[in-house]
Amino acid sequence: MIRSVNGNQQPEKLVAQNVSVLYEKDDKSFLAVDDVSLSVQEGEFVVIVGPSGCGKTSFMNTLAGLVRPAKGKVYMDGEEITGPSAERGVVFQQFALFPWKTAYENIEFGLKYRGISKEQRDEIVRKYIRLVKLEGFENSFPHELSGGMKQRVAIARVYANRPQVLLMDEPFGALDAQTRTIMQEDLTEMFLAEKRTVVFITHSVDEAIYLGDRVVIMTARPGKIKKIIRITEENLVPDRRNLNYDEVVNLKEFRDLKGEIWGLIKAEILEKHIL
Numbered sequence: 566m567i568r569s570v571n572g573n574q575q576p577e578k579l580v581a582q583n584v585s586v587l588y589e590k591d592d593k594s595f596l597a598v599d600d601v602s603l604s605v606q607e608g609e610f611v612v613i614v615g616p617s618g619c620g621k622t623s624f625m626n627t628l629a630g631l632v633r634p635a636k637g638k639v640y641m642d643g644e645e646i647t648g649p650s651a652e653r654g655v656v657f658q659q660f661a662l663f664p665w666k667t668a669y670e671n672i673e674f675g676l677k678y679r680g681i682s683k684e685q686r687d688e689i690v691r692k693y694i695r696l697v698k699l700e701g702f703e704n705s706f707p708h709e710l711s712g713g714m715k716q717r718v719a720i721a722r723v724y725a726n727r728p729q730v731l732l733m734d735e736p737f738g739a740l741d742a743q744t745r746t747i748m749q750e751d752l753t754e755m756f757l758a759e760k761r762t763v764v765f766i767t768h769s770v771d772e773a774i775y776l777g778d779r780v781v782i783m784t785a786r787p788g789k790i791k792k793i794i795r796i797t798e799e800n801l802v803p804d805r806r807n808l809n810y811d812e813v814v815n816l817k818e819f820r821d822l823k824g825e826i827w828g829l830i831k832a833e834i835l836e837k838h839i840l
Contacts, residue, residue, distance in 0.1 A: 579605040584637035599787035612777035620788030654728035660715040693721035713744035785837035
């Protein structure tokens with residue numbers, strides 16, 4: 566099916582149809598995600614926000630093929646997702662790097678596993694080291710890198726494998742505020758350069774508005790979609806991805822969107838007594 570992304574017609578890349586996720590433990594079960602349907606178009610950057618424990622990660626794990634829905638189905642390019650795939654790269658909050666490998670070797674790992682030639686691997690790895698601005702740190706081990714640098718390696722490792730879709734689960738959540746802002750700007754640059762489809766989870770409303778084409782707000786558990794807000798030239802600013810973070814977040818339009826989205830999340834927190 567073809568749908569519009571910011572006025573441009575694009576095919577659907579990911580589709581979730583009536584997805585529910587149920588967990589069982591100690592003879593008890595609880596519903597994490599309840600009847601969620603969502604389409605993500607090719608080349609779109611979709612951000613999911615909501616109260617803590619609302620099922621954001623559980624839903625993303627169904628898109629990754631790491632969790633099978635208790636009800637409903639998920640598709641990529643019209644094919645049902647039944648397990649993990651190299652076509653869907655996942656970036657987690659924790660860096661998950663091999664501590665005994667250098668930054669270069671961590672980025673190279675997937676390519677080497679797939680049998681890519683040494684010459685091709687070197688070309689690809691150096692391209693992404695440059696894109697994530699880690700030149701000069703290729704031979705550093707994870708313990709020699711800052712948190713932001715480690716996450717740059719993790720992002721480069723996923724990009725280097727050329728997945729069609731990136732699934733990012735609070736990738737900047739463990740970073741300090743200054744590093745997080747820089748990483749958001751750098752991720753925007755990579756998104757413009759690489760044109761991948763991205764689904765991104767965050768607790769930060771500011772981050773959601775700055776990065777996303779659409780912001781999906783979920784209810785408290787069990788997670789449902791409460792509202793989807795499209796970020797456009799009309800409700801924010803034209804050509805915003807060529808502006809830096811400070812220029813965007815200081816706009817009145819940005820503050821208005823932030824107030825609307827935070828109001829929806831806050832209502833869920835207060836109604837369900839999530840503190």
